[in-house]
Amino acid sequence: MNLYPKEEKIKPFRLVKYFTFSSLILIFVGTIALSFFNTYGARTMQQKKSEEYARLLIENLNHQVFLQFIIPVALKFGKIQLREKEQFEIMDKVVRSTLHSFKVDMVTIYDMTNTISYSFDQETIGKKGIGGKGYQDAVSGKSTSTLLQRGNWLEIFLGFPKDSRLVTIAPLRAEKPLSVISGPVLGVVEIVQNLSKDYKTIFDFQVRVILTSTVVMGMLFFVLLLVVKRGEAIIEKRALERLRLKEQLNRAEHLSSLGEMVAVISHEVRNPLGIIRSSAELLNKKMANYDPNNSIPSIIIEESARLNTIITDFLEFAKPRSPQVAECRIENVLEKNITFLESQIDEEGYGIENHYQNDLPTVKADSDMLYQAFLNILINAMQAMPDGGKINIEVHSANNAVTICFEDEGTGIPEEHMGKIWDPFFSTKEKGTGLGLGIVKNIIESHGGTVQIANRTDCGARVTIELPVEYGV
Ligand SMILES: Nc1ncnc2c1ncn2[C@@H]1O[C@H](COP(=O)(O)OP(=O)(O)O)[C@@H](O)[C@H]1O
Numbered sequence: 001m002n003l004y005p006k007e008e009k010i011k012p013f014r015l016v017k018y019f020t021f022s023s024l025i026l027i028f029v030g031t032i033a034l035s036f037f038n039t040y041g042a043r044t045m046q047q048k049k050s051e052e053y054a055r056l057l058i059e060n061l062n063h064q065v066f067l068q069f070i071i072p073v074a075l076k077f078g079k080i081q082l083r084e085k086e087q088f089e090i091m092d093k094v095v096r097s098t099l100h101s102f103k104v105d106m107v108t109i110y111d112m113t114n115t116i117s118y119s120f121d122q123e124t125i126g127k128k129g130i131g132g133k134g135y136q137d138a139v140s141g142k143s144t145s146t147l148l149q150r151g152n153w154l155e156i157f158l159g160f161p162k163d164s165r166l167v168t169i170a171p172l173r174a175e176k177p178l179s180v181i182s183g184p185v186l187g188v189v190e191i192v193q194n195l196s197k198d199y200k201t202i203f204d205f206q207v208r209v210i211l212t213s214t215v216v217m218g219m220l221f222f223v224l225l226l227v228v229k230r231g232e233a234i235i236e237k238r239a240l241e242r243l244r245l246k247e248q249l250n251r252a253e254h255l256s257s258l259g260e261m262v263a264v265i266s267h268e269v270r271n272p273l274g275i276i277r278s279s280a281e282l283l284n285k286k287m288a289n290y291d292p293n294n295s296i297p298s299i300i301i302e303e304s305a306r307l308n309t310i311i312t313d314f315l316e317f318a319k320p321r322s323p324q325v326a327e328c329r330i331e332n333v334l335e336k337n338i339t340f341l342e343s344q345i346d347e348e349g350y351g352i353e354n355h356y357q358n359d360l361p362t363v364k365a366d367s368d369m370l371y372q373a374f375l376n377i378l379i380n381a382m383q384a385m386p387d388g389g390k391i392n393i394e395v396h397s398a399n400n401a402v403t404i405c406f407e408d409e410g411t412g413i414p415e416e417h418m419g420k421i422w423d424p425f426f427s428t429k430e431k432g433t434g435l436g437l438g439i440v441k442n443i444i445e446s447h448g449g450t451v452q453i454a455n456r457t458d459c460g461a462r463v464t465i466e467l468p469v470e471y472g473v
Pocket residue numbers: 376380381384408410411412413417421426427428429431432433434435436437438460461
């Protein structure tokens with residue numbers, strides 16, 4: 001019988017586990033969302049700053065170009081013509097010295113006919129009409145900044161393409177001395193800043209944040225799992241113990257009511273059984289005279305004797321009496337057992353070898369009950385050796401206890417039966433009641449002792465009983 005079916009396994013932490021698991025997922029998703037949000041904010045801020053920076057640069061550039069290029073060139077040459085090498089070099093010097101050490105990738109200056117008159121990239125100089133809408137806005141006095149990004153779809157989706165450039169286009173104005181720039185538009189300046197590196201830094205930082213929180217959450221979850229596993233194991237163990245205790249209680253209750261019933265029934269059965277037996281004995285005697293070969297009466301006698309034994313065993317097991325303690329000697333009890341079994345020992349070829357320690361103490365015990373226990377063990381030993389064999393009995397004493405050891409040379413007990421042999425009604429014998437060992441256990445335990453069965457290394461079984469010397473005083 002399986003006492004603890006699988007589906008009854010107690011999992012009190014299942015809910016906790018699901019809850020933590022889902023909250024961890026929620027925290028994880030939340031962290032990623034927050035991270036996206038943060039990144040977006042940081043990127044927008046970075047872009048705004050870069051735009052402001054670009055405008056300041058352009059303002060400064062406007063100022064320097066006006067003072068160091070337009071005025072001196074107009075005075076010197078009378079006309080501004082950047083295509084002339086000398087003028088171009090002056091302009092290049094002004095631009096480079098102004099932007100020197102600032103982070104700018106490209107500067108382009110358009111004239112009022114949308115023609116590139118100055119650029120870091122010499123190849124584009126002289127090209128016409130590529131200013132676009134930014135140029136038109138700048139001509140009408142408005143500055144604009146545009147973010148240009150290039151990369152694969154995932155990089156664009158995450159907002160971190162390999163190449164991010166901020167293009168700012170602003171008017172280049174004539175300046176009135178000692179005033180803010182407010183003169184007429186003379187041309188258009190376009191500067192390009194590369195933001196890829198800044199964006200990459202923000203992205204890397206966010207990745208580090210996500211990775212760190214994932215690792216921390218993973219560790220947290222692992223620790224929690226361990227705690228839950230431990231808790232579950234403890235609760236499961238307790239529940240199993242409770243179940244086992246309940247089972248024991250049920251069994252005890254069952255046995256005690258069974259005991260009452262058996263006591264009543266055996267009382268009722270024993271009397272007629274006695275009559276059947278004595279009648280059969282009488283019949284046997286009478287029939288001996290004229291039908292000596294008829295074995296029926298002796299079968300009746302044998303079977304009624306067996307029935308009597310079964311009833312006695314039942315009674316003994318189901319309604320054990322408490323021991324009537326008196327001083328007794330284990331050796332004497334054992335000798336009485338051997339005497340009782342003597343005829344069987346001789347007839348069926350058993351040998352009994354006993355070793356009693358010399359100065360064995362007397363024991364406080366119920367000698368009738370011990371006799372019954374030893375008899376059950378000896379009968380089991382003989383039944384385990386149907387073709388005869390040797391039984392060793394050894395008694396010794398130490399530490400206020402007496403140990404009695406019975407060894408036989410029989411079949412031994414198969415491993416798969418070891419857990420069951422103490423169960424009532426478990427028997428491997430055709431005519432066994434399966435109550436013998438249960439009775440032994442009841443008797444020995446009611447004396448405060450212990451009983452164990454083990455297989456011997458070579459052959460047969462060993463029953464070891466330990467009885468306290470002073471129990472029941
Ligand atoms: N000395 C032994 N050697 C081998 N098996 C044993 C021995 N003692 C007990 N057993 C096993 O334990 C079972 C239970 O024994 P017991 O309770 O005395 O009942 P029964 O003798 O009526 O079968 C036996 O059927 C047998 O299988």
